Amino acid sequence: MGVNSITLVGRAGRDPDVRYFESGSVVANLTLAVNRRNRNDEPDWFNLEIWGKQAQIAADYVKKGSLIGIVGSFKIDKWTDRNSGELRNKPVVRVDRLELLGSKRDTEVASSTSRNSFDSSNPNNEEIPF
Numbered sequence: 001m002g003v004n005s006i007t008l009v010g011r012a013g014r015d016p017d018v019r020y021f022e023s024g025s026v027v028a029n030l031t032l033a034v035n036r037r038n039r040n041d042e043p044d045w046f047n048l049e050i051w052g053k054q055a056q057i058a059a060d061y062v063k064k065g066s067l068i069g070i071v072g073s074f075k076i077d078k079w080t081d082r083n084s085g086e087l088r089n090k091p092v093v094r095v096d097r098l099e100l101l102g103s104k105r106d107t108e109v110a111s112s113t114s115r116n117s118f119d120s121s122n123p124n125n126e127e128i129p130f
Contacts, residue, residue, distance in 0.1 A: 006093055008046060009069045009101065010034035016050075018059040028055035030062065032070070032093075048072075050095040057098055067102035070095045 013031035020026050028050045033043040048070065050058050062068060072095040081088050 004073045005071070006074050007069070007071050008032060008034050008093070009067070010043070010046075012062050012064055012066045012068060013045065014064050016055075016058045016062055018055065025051065026055045026059070027051050028058040028062075030058065032068070047090060047092045048095050049092050050098060054095060054098045057100075061100055062098075066100070069099035069101050071097040 010032045013033050016028040016030040018026065018028045028048075030048050030050075032046045032048055034046065035041075035043045070093065072093045075092050075094055076089050077092050078087065078089045080086070
């Protein structure tokens with residue numbers, strides 16, 4: 001019996017790269033940074049691949065810095081480099097379930113921060129909904 005399951009919670013490293021196909025399929029690719037227990041360590045980075053309805057949810061709601069949780073499986077993408085002809089590979093997590101974990105405020109802060117318009121040092125900032 002084999003088990004290939006991975007569960008991660010972290011922050012989106014970038015906005016999803018979303019592609020739509022003529023068949024109606026949709027795929028979203030993004031990176032996920034997962035902090036280690038020791039805050040001094042660098043985070044672990046994962047490449048995510050999300051298909052279908054979950055991909056559309058990622059496209060609509062996930063932005064750089066969004067806190068998300070995923071359940072999926074680990075796979076290795078393999079291809080031949082067009083220029084060198086060498087075999088290449090990349091570890092990828094194929095997401096089966098996407099959970100939006102941040103609050104609406106977190107999403108707005110992440111969205112505003114990525115546009116560099118949010119000033120977190122100003123507690124009276126009008127963009128904070130109370």
